[in-house]
Amino acid sequence: MTSHIHNQEEINKQIKDFIAEILKQDRPDSHLITVLHKAQELNGYLSREVMDLVSQEMNIPTSTIWGVATFYHYFKLNPIGKYNISVCMGTACYVKGASEILETLKEELGIGVGETTEDMLFSMHEARCIGACGLAPVAMINDKIYGELTPKKITDIINKLRKEEETK
Amino acid sequence: MEKQLFTDKFSYVFGDQKFFKKQKRIALKNCGLIDPENIDDYIYAGGYTALAKVLTEMTPEDVVKTVKDSGLRGRGGAGFPTGIKWEATAKQQNDEKFVVCNADEGDPGAFMDRSIIEGDPHSIVEGMAIGAYAVGASKGVVYLRAEYPLAIKRLQKAIEDARKENLLGNNILESNFSFDMEIRLGAGAFVCGEETALMNSIEGKRGMPRTRPPFPAVSGLFAKPTLLNNVETWANISSIIINGAEWFSSIGVDKSKGTKVFALAGKITNTGLAEIPMGMTLREIIYEVGGGIPNGKKFKAVQTGGPSGGCLTESMLDTKIDYESLTKAGSIMGSGGMIIIDETACMVNIAKFFLEFTQSESCGKCVPCREGIKRMLEILTRITDGEGKTGDIEKLEELGNMIKKASLCGLGQSAPNPVLSTIKNFRQEYEEHVEQKMCRSLVCEKLLTYTINDKCIGCSACRRACPAGAIAGLPKEPHTIHQELCIKCGKCYRSCKFHAIDKTSVAKEQK
Ligand SMILES: Cc1cc2nc3c(=O)[nH]c(=O)nc-3n(C[C@H](O)[C@H](O)[C@H](O)COP(=O)(O)O)c2cc1C
Ligand code: FES
Numbered sequence: 001m002t003s004h005i006h007n008q009e010e011i012n013k014q015i016k017d018f019i020a021e022i023l024k025q026d027r028p029d030s031h032l033i034t035v036l037h038k039a040q041e042l043n044g045y046l047s048r049e050v051m052d053l054v055s056q057e058m059n060i061p062t063s064t065i066w067g068v069a070t071f072y073h074y075f076k077l078n079p080i081g082k083y084n085i086s087v088c089m090g091t092a093c094y095v096k097g098a099s100e101i102l103e104t105l106k107e108e109l110g111i112g113v114g115e116t117t118e119d120m121l122f123s124m125h126e127a128r129c130i131g132a133c134g135l136a137p138v139a140m141i142n143d144k145i146y147g148e149l150t151p152k153k154i155t156d157i158i159n160k161l162r163k164e165e166e167t168k
Numbered sequence: 169m170e171k172q173l174f175t176d177k178f179s180y181v182f183g184d185q186k187f188f189k190k191q192k193r194i195a196l197k198n199c200g201l202i203d204p205e206n207i208d209d210y211i212y213a214g215g216y217t218a219l220a221k222v223l224t225e226m227t228p229e230d231v232v233k234t235v236k237d238s239g240l241r242g243r244g245g246a247g248f249p250t251g252i253k254w255e256a257t258a259k260q261q262n263d264e265k266f267v268v269c270n271a272d273e274g275d276p277g278a279f280m281d282r283s284i285i286e287g288d289p290h291s292i293v294e295g296m297a298i299g300a301y302a303v304g305a306s307k308g309v310v311y312l313r314a315e316y317p318l319a320i321k322r323l324q325k326a327i328e329d330a331r332k333e334n335l336l337g338n339n340i341l342e343s344n345f346s347f348d349m350e351i352r353l354g355a356g357a358f359v360c361g362e363e364t365a366l367m368n369s370i371e372g373k374r375g376m377p378r379t380r381p382p383f384p385a386v387s388g389l390f391a392k393p394t395l396l397n398n399v400e401t402w403a404n405i406s407s408i409i410i411n412g413a414e415w416f417s418s419i420g421v422d423k424s425k426g427t428k429v430f431a432l433a434g435k436i437t438n439t440g441l442a443e444i445p446m447g448m449t450l451r452e453i454i455y456e457v458g459g460g461i462p463n464g465k466k467f468k469a470v471q472t473g474g475p476s477g478g479c480l481t482e483s484m485l486d487t488k489i490d491y492e493s494l495t496k497a498g499s500i501m502g503s504g505g506m507i508i509i510d511e512t513a514c515m516v517n518i519a520k521f522f523l524e525f526t527q528s529e530s531c532g533k534c535v536p537c538r539e540g541i542k543r544m545l546e547i548l549t550r551i552t553d554g555e556g557k558t559g560d561i562e563k564l565e566e567l568g569n570m571i572k573k574a575s576l577c578g579l580g581q582s583a584p585n586p587v588l589s590t591i592k593n594f595r596q597e598y599e600e601h602v603e604q605k606m607c608r609s610l611v612c613e614k615l616l617t618y619t620i621n622d623k624c625i626g627c628s629a630c631r632r633a634c635p636a637g638a639i640a641g642l643p644k645e646p647h648t649i650h651q652e653l654c655i656k657c658g659k660c661y662r663s664c665k666f667h668a669i670d671k672t673s674v675a676k677e678q679k
Contacts (some may be wrong), residue, residue: 027390032372037314037353071374071531072355074314091277091474091507092433094521128358130315131279133433134440143317151662 011042012053019057029060032068036075045076081116081123083161086140090129093137101137102126104151108158121165122158187438190457192419192445194427195243195280195403199287199441204322207329210290216335218406219294222301223343226409231302232258235405237413239425244270244361244398245476245503246578247424247491253395256385257303260393265305267296268370268389268396271312271319272354274361275474276525278431278505281399283441285312285319288403289326293349295402297336298409300347303395308349311366315356323351358475358529362577363388363396365531376533377577398503400429420446424490428504434471435510437462444489451485454508465510469593473502475522475529476582478589479515498589500582514611515594516601520548522586526579537580540571544587552612556602561591604675613656615673620647623668630660630669 018038022031035058039050046069055062069075087102106112109122116123132138135147139154146157193199202209210216222231236251257265269292273281285292296308312320327349330336338346352370359365360375367389369375388394404426408416417425424446430453433439437459444453450470454460461467469479478499480487487497494501509518527541544567547560568584575581591598600606607615620630626644638654641647649660661669 027371030370030372030390033355033369034353037355067374068372072357074354074356089276091275091471091505091521092439095434095507095509095513095518127315128274128276128356129279131282133277133279133431136433136439 012050014042015039015050015053016057019054023058028058032058032060032065033072036065036069040075045079047077079116079120081120082165083121083141084123084125086125086127086130088128088130088132088136088138088140089126090133090136092129092133096136098137100151101139101149101154104154105158108155121162187440187442187457187459190448190452191443192427193443194407194419195284195291195400195429196287196441196443197407198291199283202288204287204289205325207290207326207333210288214410215290215406216294218409219297219301219335220341222298222409223341223345228258228302228304231298231409234413235302235408238408238416239413239420239423240401240404240408240416241424241491242398243400243404243428243503245473245500247501250397250401253385253397254299254302256383257305257393257395260386262393264307264390264392265303266389266392266394267300267303267305267308267349268367268384268394269296269308269310269399269402270361270363270366270396271310271316271399272361272366273313273316273399273503274358274529275503275505276358277433277474277507278503280429280431280441280504282313282316282319284399284403284429285316285323289319289323290330291403291406292323292399293326293330293336295405296349297340297347298405299395299397299402301345303393305393305395306347308347309370309389310349310351311354311360311370312351313356314353320351320353327351357531358525359531359577359579362579365577366396367394374531376531377579379576400504421488421490423492424501428489428501430472430504430506432458432506432508434507435461435463435465435512436508446490447488449486449488450480453489453506454485458508461508461510465512467508468511468513469509469515469518471499471507471509471518471586472505473500473582473585474505475526476500476578476585477502477505478585479509479518479593480589481593498592500585512609512611514552514607514609515590515597516548516552516607517609517611519587519590520545520552523548523583526583530579530583534574534576534580536571536574537576537583540567540574541580541583543567544571544584548587551598551601552607552614554601554605554612554614556605558602560602561595561598564588565591600675606675607673610671610673612673613658616656616658617651617672617674618649618654618656618658618661619670619672620649621668621670622646623666625666625668627666629663629665633659633663635659 022028040046043050051062051065089098113126132145137149138147202213232254240250241247271281336348354360357375360369362377364378365375384394384396420426427443427445429443442457471479480499484497487493491501523545527545530537532538568588571584572581624646631639636653636655638650639647
């Protein structure tokens with residue numbers, strides 16, 4: 001637990017340093033979204049505490065920050081799992097059966113879109129076109145793209161990841 | 169000599185396929201041919217000569233005139249004449265002006281802008297520098313999707329490299345023109361592709377559209393005069409400067425000059441990007457460039473313009489690809505998404521897909537869009553669930569037309585298009601769903617009937633998969649499905665390894 005707290009302090013410090021640099025520029029308030037991107041990158045998601053921190057450092061009300069953070073899909077307000085699965089629901093993927101992949105995942109993981117499994121292993125999101133339409137239907141797990149998916153293929157991938165975790 | 173080398177490299181990299189023969193590459197001219205992370209490669213291919221030409225030989229007025237005469241129109245969707253926008257921004261008197269590149273690429277089935285930035289980032293830097301010179305701006309902003317990490321990295325490198333070579337910064341190439349630019353990241357909101365919402369987002373706010381007028385040319389980013397263009401529009405600029413307005417306007421047709429990049433996807437043999445001269449027909453791009461429909465299936469519709477566009481049918485395949493013809497046919501040019509749909513797709517379901525998208529992306533600022541699209545989606549969902557009522561189709565049309573007229577920004581003004589155009593062209597399919605509770609393409613799950621045929625060997629996989637306990641049968645004997653218990657989830661169909669379950673949809677008697 002101590003290491004966790006230590007970690008959080010380190011994260012907070014990095015966020016503060018980043019904001020300090022931003023404040024030197026013209027129209028610093030306009031960089032709020034840039035700051036939230038950085039905060040999410042460092043912290044994994046935007047917690048209430050992180051938003052309060054940004055609020056203090058940038059002198060912007062937390063309510064405004066909350067408003068911005070909830071407006072954009074990219075910002076996550078809850079912790080996400082180790083494997084973040086984005087199922088592409090872009091047009092090309094949809095036409096080629098993306099909803100079947102999504103349904104399979106829902107069943108397999110027992111979670112809905114935007115949720116995380118209890119063991120914090122998997123999160124699932126819908127994505128828009130990720131520019132791999134030629135391989136449709138496509139899903140992205142963290143930074144890796146899996147193409148030409150079928151319900152069986154995606155189940156196999158999940159099971160493989162689960163196995164890897166068990167043997168760790 | 170250099171040109172020859174390049175054409176050779178092109179064939180070497182891509183092969184001499186039919187896919188490329190009918191294309192004409194202006195915006196994509198360097199994509200795949202040069203190393204996008206190497207500024208020397210871009211310069212070797214003739215890069216930054218347009219900027220040098222502008223700074224040494226042309227006045228800002230000359231540049232505006234050239235762009236105006238070229239007939240270039242915005243590639244971001246609306247097709248507004250680019251030169252007129254430039255002229256309007258140039259006319260404003262202000263101590264600070266901006267140029268903005270819209271790289272938010274919101275259409276959920278398209279990736280032209282991403283490919284241009286990933287494949288040729290300097291073309292955007294150069295185009296924007298030229299635009300800034302023409303309108304008297306000193307700062308540029310590229311609003312780029314956060315979901316495109318490689319594009320971010322390459323554009324950032326391009327900007328830094330250009331600074332090192334004094335192609336950005338103070339007194340560019342020893343002229344008295346100074347200009348610099350930065351990247352701002354989007355955060356995944358479709359409405360931020362709309363120009364006024366985009367500027368709110370750059371300012372660090374919720375990305376909600378503003379009322380126009382005032383137009384960005386008068387009061388845009390930070391309330392300063394702002395010239396905003398799409399990635400592909402910017403990518404055309406340097407070629408126009410080098411080759412002249414006449415050259416550009418000799419390509420294409422009447423009111424649509426130059427080329428357009430399309431992202432071909434869906435049920436088509438060659439998926440990917442194709443840059444074609446305006447005026448080519450849909451048939452040519454689908455069957456010659458795209459190689460037709462795979463797996464021996466029949467063509468059903470082509471969708472252009474993404475969630476703001478419409479579906480065109482077989483009988484419209486000879487429509488020319490230009491702004492006016494596509495609009496007349498009932499769709500739009502859009503930003504370049506082109507989805508080919510074959511006979512296995514249900515048009516009501518496709519319309520619902522786009523409406524689900526626009527409904528979840530509506531920012532909620534204006535009532536017609538926020539409430540109206542939701543109501544339309546409810547009706548569509550009802551129809552695809554087999555609970556459609558007589559009059560629903562007319563209600564969709566009425567609501568759709570009202571939303572188009574009354575919404576604040578282009579999102580709402582165009583959101584009903586996919587529904588209205590499919591009703592217009594595929595009304596019979598809608599009627600079948602509503603009146604006969606039938607989906608001929610076997611897509612709408614609630615309208616299907618599952619039965620077991622004589623291929624069943626009694627393995628019981630379906631019986632175990634069924635969550636409703638609707639399947640009965642002894643091991644090794646054919647099973648049966650009790651229709652009154654079936655919840656039409658399709659799990660049995662997916663679990664069967666022997667093709668022993670049939671999916672059908674038949675017309676039900678009218679109640
Ligand atoms: C809901 C909505 C989404 C849009 N998305 C984009 C987009 O992703 N990319 C884009 O360039 N233009 C988009 N536009 C069009 C822009 O508002 C604007 O017309 C365009 O960027 C102007 O550049 P152009 O004249 O070079 O086309 C969108 C418009 C609306 C209403
Ligand atoms: S639609 Fe899924 S990758 Fe393009």
